Structures are given as structure tokens and as C-alpha cells.
Amino acid sequence: MLKSGFDSIGPALFVAASIGALLPNMATACVPxxxxxxxxxxxxxxxxGDGRVxxxxxxxxxxxxEATRYHLYAIGMNAFNPIINERELTSATYRYRGTFHPGGETNWLWKVRAYADGEWGEWSSIRVWQQFSE
Structure with missing residues (x-):
């Protein structure tokens, strides 16, 4: 007599294996x-000399x-627009060169997500850095 997948591995493992087969990216999701x-x-x-930094x-x-690219996003806590919104980064590093105004935004947030297996993964945790002018 042939056994079904359910009979041969038990109900809990059968359900877990079935969910894994239906949602393969769940097990391999990449969060930087x-x-x-x-x-x-x-x-x-x-x-x-001109008052900017x-x-x-x-x-x-x-x-x-498994990631083929990354999306880096950075924004000031009180800003409407990000200073960085790069979606085509192919390495896990990025050097930002920019000009800031002394006395401007001091608290900045940043996060990253990875593109793998044809879709964007979840965002990383969010980190804060602070900038101050001399």
C-alpha cells in the first residue's frame, strides 16, 4: 500500500513542509x-568658508x-525627502558625499533592504546617527 505524504511524515511535519513549498522565500528571506x-x-x-559643510x-x-542589489534609504527625522534613496546598489557599502547647513537637521535615520529571488525583502532595523557642526 502506498502512503501519502501526510501518513509518512506525520501531520505537523506535513503542514510545515507544505507551507515551505508554497512560500519558499519565507525560509530564505534576507534582511541586511x-x-x-x-x-x-x-x-x-x-x-x-561659505557657511556650508x-x-x-x-x-x-x-x-x-543571494541578494543582487540593495536599497539604502536615509532621511532626517524632521525631513520630508530623503538624502539617500539608492535602489541599485550592488555592494554592501555606500559612500555619501553631500553638503549640509550648520544648525540644520541633526538626527538622521537609515535602513537597507535586499533584492533577491525577484523581490524586495523586508527592511533592516532602523539606525540613528547624529551630526553636529563645530
Whole structure:
């Protein structure tokens, strides 16, 4: 007599195996882990002669082997528009070069998500960094 999949592995394992077959990306989902800037990192900016501040900020995260690209998003806590909204990054690092106004936004949020198996995964946790002018 032939046994069904249910009979041969038991009800709990059969259900788990069936869900895994229907939702294969659930088991292999990739959520990047943020590395730098670290949580509550403080970046000190030095103004140039025209009253603005040029800055370089290095971002890094632990990527996923199956990811083909990453989406990095960074925005000021009180801003409407992000300073970074890059969806086509192919490595787990990014160097931002920008100009800031002294006395402007000081608290910034950033997060990353990975594109794998034809779809975007969940966002990473959110980290905050702070910038201050001398």
C-alpha cells in the first residue's frame, strides 16, 4: 500500500513542509544587518568658508549571498525627502558625499533592504546617527 505524504511524515511535519513549498522565500528571506554608522554615532562637521559643510558618510551592512542589489534609504527625522534613496546598489557599502547647513537637521535615520529571488525583502532595523557642526 502506498502512503501519502501526510501518513509518512506525520501531520505537523506535513503542514510545515507544505507551507515551505508554497512560500519558499519565507525560509530564505534576507534582511541586511547594519554595521556603520553605528547606532547613535556622532559625526562632527567642519564648516567651509561659505557657511556650508561638506561631509562624507560611509555606510556598511552585512549583505546576503543571494541578494543582487540593495536599497539604502536615509532621511532626517524632521525631513520630508530623503538624502539617500539608492535602489541599485550592488555592494554592501555606500559612500555619501553631500553638503549640509550648520544648525540644520541633526538626527538622521537609515535602513537597507535586499533584492533577491525577484523581490524586495523586508527592511533592516532602523539606525540613528547624529551630526553636529563645530
Amino acid at each position: 544587518r547594519l554595521v556603520m554608522p553605528a547606532e547613535l554615532a556622532i559625526i562632527t562637521l567642519v564648516p567651509d 561638506s561631509s562624507e558618510i560611509n555606510f556598511a551592512w552585512r549583505g546576503c549571498a
